[in-house]
Amino acid sequence: xxxxxxxxxxxxxxxxxxxxxxxxxxxxxxxxxxxxxxxxxxxxxxxxxxxxxxxxxxxxxxxxxxxxxxxxxxxxxxxxxxxxxxxxxxxxxxxxxxxxxxxxxxxxxxxxxxxxxxxxxxxxxxxxxxxxxxxxxxxxxxxxxxxxxxxxxxxxxxxxxxxxxxxxxxxxxxxxxxxxxxxxxxxxxxxxxxxxxxxxxxxxxxxxxxxxxxxxxxxxxxxxxxxxxxxxxxxxxxxxxxxxxxxxxxxxxxxxxxxxxxxxxxxxxxxxxxxxxxxxxxxxxxxxxxxxxxx
Amino acid sequence: xxxxxxxxxxxxxxxxxxxxxxxxxxxxxxxxxxxxxxxxxxxxxxxxxxxxxxxxxxxxxxxxxxxxxxxxxxxxxxxxxxxxxxxxxxxxxxxxxxxxxxxxxxxxxxxxxxxxxxxxxxxxxxxxxxxxxxxxxxxxxxxxxxxxxxxxxxxxxxxxxxxxxxxxxxxxxxxxxxxxxxxxxxxxxxxxxxxxxxxxxxxxxxxxxxxxxxxxxxxxxxxxxxxxxxxxxxxxxxxxxxxxxxxxxxxxxxxxxxxxxxxxxxxxxxxxxxxxxxxxxxxxxxxxxxxxxxxxxxxxxxxxxxxxxxxxxxxxxxxxxxxxxxxxxxxxxxxxxxxxx
Numbered sequence: 044x045x046x047x048x049x050x051x052x053x054x055x056x057x058x059x060x061x062x063x064x065x066x067x068x069x070x071x072x073x074x075x076x077x078x079x080x081x082x083x084x085x086x087x088x089x090x091x092x093x094x095x096x097x098x099x100x101x102x103x104x105x106x107x108x109x110x111x112x113x114x115x116x117x118x119x120x121x122x123x124x125x126x127x128x129x130x131x132x133x134x135x136x137x138x139x140x141x142x143x144x145x146x147x148x149x150x151x152x153x154x155x156x157x158x159x160x161x162x163x164x165x166x167x168x169x170x171x172x173x174x175x176x177x178x179x180x181x182x183x184x185x186x187x188x189x190x191x192x193x194x195x196x197x198x199x200x201x202x203x204x205x206x207x208x209x210x211x212x213x214x215x216x217x218x219x220x221x222x223x224x225x226x227x228x229x230x231x232x233x234x235x236x237x238x239x240x241x242x243x244x245x246x247x248x249x250x251x252x253x254x255x256x257x258x259x260x261x262x263x264x265x266x267x268x269x270x271x272x273x274x275x276x277x278x279x280x281x282x283x284x285x286x287x288x289x290x291x292x293x294x295x296x297x298x299x300x301x302x303x304x305x306x307x308x309x310x311x312x313x314x315x316x317x318x319x320x321x322x323x324x325x326x327x328x329x330x331x332x333x334x335x336x337x338x
Numbered sequence: 339x340x341x342x343x344x345x346x347x348x349x350x351x352x353x354x355x356x357x358x359x360x361x362x363x364x365x366x367x368x369x370x371x372x373x374x375x376x377x378x379x380x381x382x383x384x385x386x387x388x389x390x391x392x393x394x395x396x397x398x399x400x401x402x403x404x405x406x407x408x409x410x411x412x413x414x415x416x417x418x419x420x421x422x423x424x425x426x427x428x429x430x431x432x433x434x435x436x437x438x439x440x441x442x443x444x445x446x447x448x449x450x451x452x453x454x455x456x457x458x459x460x461x462x463x464x465x466x467x468x469x470x471x472x473x474x475x476x477x478x479x480x481x482x483x484x485x486x487x488x489x490x491x492x493x494x495x496x497x498x499x500x501x502x503x504x505x506x507x508x509x510x511x512x513x514x515x516x517x518x519x520x521x522x523x524x525x526x527x528x529x530x531x532x533x534x535x536x537x538x539x540x541x542x543x544x545x546x547x548x549x550x551x552x553x554x555x556x557x558x559x560x561x562x563x564x565x566x567x568x569x570x571x572x573x574x575x576x577x578x579x580x581x582x583x584x585x586x587x588x589x590x591x592x593x594x595x596x597x598x599x600x601x602x603x604x605x606x607x608x609x610x611x612x613x614x615x616x617x618x619x620x621x622x623x624x625x626x627x628x629x630x631x632x633x634x635x636x637x638x639x640x641x642x643x644x645x646x647x648x649x650x651x652x653x654x655x656x657x658x659x660x661x662x663x664x665x666x667x668x669x670x671x672x673x674x675x676x677x678x679x
Binding site: 182 | 378380381383385386388391392394397398402403408470476477482486487489490495498502503512514517520550554572573578615632633636637645646648649650652657
C-alpha cells in the first residue's frame, strides 16, 4: 500500500480528521490501558496499591516480589509448567499432523482425494455436542490425563485448509522436477515444500499454540488433580472465584500483597502471547488470507 | 460446541471458500484410466500422511457425532464400568428426553436468552468491524495503520478467562473505574454483576476481544477493490460518502453476506466459555444460554441423555439454519458458502 493521498481525493476536513483521530486513539487505549494498569499493579508495593485503592496507573518504584512469590514453587509455578508442556507438545502434534494431512490432501486426482476431502470438510457442518464428546473422551481413558487437552482438538480443519491452500499455491514445476529426480513424497514435503512454507507454518503454529495456552474448559471437564491444572484454571479460581493462592511455607505477613500476586498471575498468563505474537503478526495477511482465498 | 475455543483459529471466516475450486462438482473431468493398483502404488504416501489426522477426526469428531444417540436413551453413567458398557446397558426411551426438554421452562428461557443476545449482537457487534476497517483503511500513514492493527488484534488471542479478568479489574466492584468514581464521590454501579445490563456487558466483551480481529477479512477485501473505481467516480464528481456507498460497500458485499450466513447458521451459539465464566456472578436468569444449559443439565447433574437431547436439538437447528441461509444467499445472487457451480 502506498503512503500518499491520491491527487483526486479531496482534502480531509478538520472535523473528519479529529473524529478519526479520536476513534483510533480510543481503539488503542481500550486495549492498552488494562494491560498497563495490570502490569503496573503487579510491580507495585503494598503501600502504592493501598494508596491507589486497588489498581495502580502511575508506577512508584518497582517491587518484583509478587513475581518472586509465584515463581518460587507452589501452584502457580506448577500450572505454568503444565501449560508450557501442553502448549509445546500439543503444538508439535497438531502442526505435524496438520502439515502431513494438508500435503496428503493437496493433490486433486490422487486416490480417494474427493472422499477424504469431504470427510474433513464435513466437520464444518456437523459437529458433536458436549455430552457425546465427553463420553468419548472419558471412554477412551483420557479422564484426568493431559492428553485430553490435546488430542480431541488436535486437528483444526480450518488450519488444515489454510495450509493446504498454501501448498497448492506452490509452483507445480518445482515438485514435478523433484519427482522426476526420484524423490519420494515425504522427502519432497520435508526438503522442498516445508522450507517454502515458513509464513503459513508460523501463523498456523501460533493459532495452535495460543489455543493450547488458553485451554480452560477442557481442563474444567477432564482434569481433576490440582497438580495438572493449566494456568487458565488457576487464573479463574484466583480472580473470578476469589480463592486465595496457597503458598506454603510462608507466613501471611511476609507475602507480597494479594492484589499484586493476582495481577502478576494475569501478567504471566498474558506474557507469552504478547511476546510471541508481534513476530508472527506480519505473516497474518500473507499466510492466512491468501491461503484461505486460494483454499 | 464443547470445543469452541481450544483452537484459536475458529474465527468466523472459516468457511470462506468453496469446497474445492480445482474440481467443479458437476462435471468431473475424466482422467485417463489408470488402474487403481498403480494409482495406489503412486499415492500411498499421501494416504499414509492423511491417515493420522483422519483417525483423530474419526475418534473425536465422528464417533461422538454418532454418540448423539444417547439423546434417545435414559443414559445411566453407573450402568457399566465405562461409557461404552453404560451405553450398552442403558434403556432406550425414544423421544422421552425431547419431551422433557420441550416441557422444561428453563430450556425455553435459555433459548430466548440465546436468541436475544444473537439479535442484539447482530445489530451492535456485527457492523463494527466493517466500520472500523473502512476507517482504518482510510488512514494514510502505513505506520499508524500497522500500529493500530497490532494493538487491536491482540485481545483476540486472549482466553475468555483473561478477557473476563480484565473486565473485572477495569469495571468490576473493586476495579479501576469503580475506584476512580469513588474517589470522585460517586457510588459506582456494579457492572459485572448486574443482570439487567448483562447483554451490553457481554457484547462489550466480545467487541473488545474480537472486533479488531474481525477487521482482518474486511481489510483484505478493501485492498482488493480496484483503485481506479475510486478515481473514476471521483472524477465523475462523487464525494467521499457517495464513493463509500457506490464503491466500497458493493466491494465488501460478498464478504459481508458470507459472514452474515455464518453468523445466522451459528445463531444458537453466543460463546460458551464467556457465559459459563460469568453465569454465577450474574445469575441464571440473564446468563443461561443454550450451551451453558446443556453443560449444567448434563455434566453437572449427570443427566446425560437429557443434555445430549438439548445438544442435538441445537446442532440440528444449526445445520438447518446454515443451509437455509446459504440458500437465501444463492437466491439473492451471492456465491454464499457452499457454491454449486
